[in-house]
Every structure is written in structure tokens, then in C-alpha cells.
Amino acid sequence: MKLVSLNTWGGKVYKPLLKFVKEQSRDTDIFCFQEVFQSSESKFSNGIKTDLYDDLKKILKGFRGYYAPTFTGYDTERRVDFDLTFGQATFVKENIKVVSEDVVFIHGKYDYKPPVKMESIEDALDLPRNIQCLKIKFGKKDVLIGNVHGYWLPGEKMDTPERIAQSQAIKEIVDNFDGGEIICGDFNLAPHTKSLKMLEENMKNLIKDFKIKGTRTHHYKKTSERYADYILVSEGIKVDSFEVSEIVVSDHLPLILDFKV
Numbered sequence: 001m002k003l004v005s006l007n008t009w010g011g012k013v014y015k016p017l018l019k020f021v022k023e024q025s026r027d028t029d030i031f032c033f034q035e036v037f038q039s040s041e042s043k044f045s046n047g048i049k050t051d052l053y054d055d056l057k058k059i060l061k062g063f064r065g066y067y068a069p070t071f072t073g074y075d076t077e078r079r080v081d082f083d084l085t086f087g088q089a090t091f092v093k094e095n096i097k098v099v100s101e102d103v104v105f106i107h108g109k110y111d112y113k114p115p116v117k118m119e120s121i122e123d124a125l126d127l128p129r130n131i132q133c134l135k136i137k138f139g140k141k142d143v144l145i146g147n148v149h150g151y152w153l154p155g156e157k158m159d160t161p162e163r164i165a166q167s168q169a170i171k172e173i174v175d176n177f178d179g180g181e182i183i184c185g186d187f188n189l190a191p192h193t194k195s196l197k198m199l200e201e202n203m204k205n206l207i208k209d210f211k212i213k214g215t216r217t218h219h220y221k222k223t224s225e226r227y228a229d230y231i232l233v234s235e236g237i238k239v240d241s242f243e244v245s246e247i248v249v250s251d252h253l254p255l256i257l258d259f260k261v
Contacts, residue, residue: 001258002028002256003257005031005033005184005255006254009252010049010075011037011055012251013219013248013250016248020254021060024256025063029096030091030093030096031060032184033088033147034185035149036053036089037049037052038052038085040083041084045075046076060091063091064092064098066132066134069110070128071086071087072084074086087130087132088132088148089147090145096137098135103130104131104133106129106130106151107151109128129150129151131147132146133145133147135177141179141261143182144182144183147185148186150185156225157193157228158190159194170199171202175202180234181203181236182231184231185229187228191207200232203234207244210243214227215227215255216253217248217253219251220252228252231255238260239258239259241258242258
């Protein structure tokens with residue numbers, strides 16, 4: 001089985017992103033995307049594609065899409081005056097049985113409204129975050145796929161009370177699941193944080209195990225922060241291969257996992 005995890009950056013590198021997804025769809029079973037927008041209006045707003053989820057659905061024929069918005073009315077830098085949501089999207093090949101989908105907020109609530117007047121992205125620090133959880137049946141085995149976009153704030157991606165609480169919430173979901181687990185996405189965490197080590201207690205951090213040098217592209221200008229994205233797997237998951245692709249389709253690099261259960 002092949003899983004691709006990618007923060008799409010809202011489709012700011014639009015054509016290369018769609019080309020990459022289409023090419024990867026030939027042999028990928030599960031896509032886990034972060035920073036996906038959805039709207040009834042199809043346009044570019046502040047660089048992002050407002051209906052990126054619909055665009056991904058059109059490309060991913062033969063997949064079922066699951067969308068988990070975290071908030072509404074905001075394009076990550078400003079309020080908007082049209083319907084617009086932001087969140088994670090997971091796509092699963094139709095021949096794979098999805099038993100259930102659950103969306104758990106690990107910070108804040110969906111009905112959050114950013115300030116009406118915002119001078120910069122730093123004015124909206126309390127954006128909600130969730131984990132999109134799909135229970136998938138592989139033969140007789142259950143696997144939890146968790147698609148995460150973690151708490152963000154300006155500066156280094158170090159421990160904060162919010163990030164500790166977020167990791168504890170994710171850990172509780174994993175600890176209570178009877179089966180194999182794959183938790184992936186943009187965690188917004190530095191590699192040596194307590195927040196990440198909490199998740200490593202019962203799971204393998206593939207970024208660490210495979211000695212990956214970074215998960216950001218040249219579009220991300222903070223040279224001191226080269227890590228944000230991770231895939232963690234439980235004992236029930238056999239890793240055949242793992243890589244961070246150098247293909248640039250976002251300010252994040254794609255994470256590609258081949259696995260068995």
C-alpha cells in the first residue's frame with residue numbers, strides 16, 4: 001500500500017501540484033492533504049485556490065474523498081466575504097473499505113472567527129486544528145489513518161501549552177485504537193520537542209528513523225526551520241519504504257510511504 005502526505009499550501013503552486021497528484025494517483029492508495037480550501041466560488045484569492053478540494057476530486061477519479069474543515073471565512077491571511085472553508089482532505093481508493101471517518105478537534109472549535117481587522121497573519125494566532133481519522137479495513141485488520149495539521153504560531157516550532165495539549169489529544173486517540181496506526185501531516189513541530197517525543201513513545205517517527213534532512217522547499221524562507229511534516233507508524237505497520245520527495249509543488253515536500261499491515 002502507498003500513502004502520500006502533503007501540505008498543499010492552498011494550491012499556490014497550482015499546476016505543478018495537480019500534475020504531481022495525477023501522476024502519483026497511478027499507484028497511490030491513500031492521499032492525506034493539509035491546507036485544502038473549499039468554496040462554491042472557483043477563483044484564486046490571495047494566491048490560494050478557493051475550491052482546491054473540488055479540483056483534487058476531479059483528478060482523483062477512482063478515489064473517495066473525505067473533507068474535514070477546521071474553520072471558515074478566512075484565507076489564512078485575511079477575512080473573506082464569500083463562503084470559504086479550510087482543512088484536511090483524505091482520498092482513498094474505492095477498492096479499499098473505509099469503515100468510518102471521525103474528526104476530532106485538538107485545538108479550538110470550528111466556529112472560531114478571526115478578528116475583523118487583521119494587519120498580518122500574526123493577528124490570527126488561535127486558529128482551530130483537528131485530526132481527521134479514517135478507520136480502514138485491510139483484510140481482517142483495522143488501520144487508523146490520522147491526517148493532522150498542527151497548531152501554528154509565528155516563530156520557532158517549539159513546545160507551547162497548546163502543542164503539548166494537542167499531542168496529548170492525538171496520543172489518546174492512538175492509545176484507544178485497537179489496530180495499526182499511521183499518523184501523518186504537518187505537525188508544525190521541531191524534531192526535538194517534547195510534543196513530538198510524546199507521540200514517539202508508542203510510534204516510530206519515520207522522519208527520524210530515515211534521517212530526513214528537512215521537509216520544506218525553497219518557497220519557505222525561514223532557513224532555521226526545515227521540519228514541520230512527519231509520518232508516525234505503530235508496530236502493526238510494516239514499512240517497505242519511505243522517502244521525502246524533492247519534487248516542489250508547495251512550500252512543503254511530499255512524504256511517501258509504502259507499507260503493509
